[in-house]
Ligand SMILES: O=C(O)C1=C[C@@H](OP(=O)(O)O)[C@@H](O)[C@H](O)C1
């Protein structure tokens with residue numbers, strides 16, 4: 524018997540108060556992986572305890588690291604040293620997580636053992652050649668299902684070759700997979716990215732003691748080089764709150780009249796805040812207060828006040844800095860006055876769902892005029908609340924689910940989302956946190972055979 528959860532969200536009065544959203548998903552995955560490779564103890568506070576990250580924790584244990592969660596909520600890790608991971612006894616099941624799967628494939632590719640990867644139906648449909656192809660050049664071998672997809676076997680290499688690789692897709696997951704593979708590889712492994720993507724791997728590798736060099740390329744990109752066999756040493760740090768999760772309460776506060784909220788300790792790494800820049804250009808009253816540094820990452824308290832938004836053209840080159848935020852930006856655009864054009868979004872078709880199609884269909888069902896192109900979404904806002912009154916198919920995609928629940932908070936009539944248990948992959952406690960700020964999300968559970 525499977526429990527399927529439908530959530531309903533209806534119009535509310537002002538949202539108010541302050542909240543701490545869960546830890547950054549990208550940083551949490553990397554903290555577990557590097558902690559598992561470091562010598563000595565690492566202690567990590569604020570780790571995201573969402574399903575995606577818990578899967579990574581389970582896999583790092585299966586690869587030999589000692590990982591425990593203490594009662595105070597801190598995670599203690601005893602690593603195996605670079606190159607010290609051991610063959611897992613069973614399949615590595617990455618659940619719904621593209622980041623977990625791709626980064627870990629990189630890590631094991633340069634260890635001399637075999638591992639098997641699988642995931643849920645969504646992950647099994649996502650492209651993996653973007654990592655298996657360059658990792659093959661480093662000496663690993665892969666046996667994959669049709670189209671280079673999971674489940675797959677990685678035959679790690681005992682004699683890895685360093686490569687210099689220019690990634691055809693702007694992807695922090697591809698970059699990180701190769702840098703992690705480069706740790707157990709002699710010499711220098713270089714990844715060239717045409718557009719800068721989130722740099723948490725680079726920052727955290729340096730923080731753990733690795734030698735990472737970043738150079739600007741002549742064409743405006745970056746070349747990132749890691750030197751093999753660093754001695755990584757255990758670290759203590761707190762993971763900043765996730766700006767991609769903060770996006771949902773932040774946009775809710777912009778849309779629900781009379782709202783003012785503060786989201787504390789949110790990561791504001793410049794390569795993650797494209798959404799906030801875009802919302803400001805749309806007229807959002809949104810400020811970063813008490814800027815400070817946490818674990819080598821900039822953080823701030825985010826104050827958001829309800830605002831009237833106007834449609835804008837979002838530059839395609841901004842996409843990597845807000846790649847997970849287009850679903851919630853499309854919701855903001857649906858309330859704005861005028862047209863918002865979002866371009867350069869081909870990657871959205873290969874996330875947990877085809878997010879371009881899911882947003883276009885869901886918005887249309889809520890009465891919004893929207894155009895879907897091969898790699899663009901164009902939303903024609905009317906400067907007032909859309910009708911709502913729809914049951915949205917989320918395709919087990921956490922960001923689609925949360926985006927439409929936010930729409931329901933300010934739409935004329937309530938909105939429901941199916942398969943809402945997907946939210947736990949990145950934002951456990953979403954419903955309680957939103958309702959604590961004044962939202963009215965209710966659950967309906969259904970047993971399915
Ligand atoms: O490296 C990471 O932690 C992530 C990179 C992004 O994916 P891509 O690298 O596929 O763009 C993003 O969508 C994902 O949620 C997290």
Ligand SMILES: C=C(OP(=O)(O)O)C(=O)O
Nearest residue numbers: 619620621622623847874
């Ligand atoms: C795309 C996402 O994650 P992943 O690729 O790790 O599944 C996301 O969280 O929006």
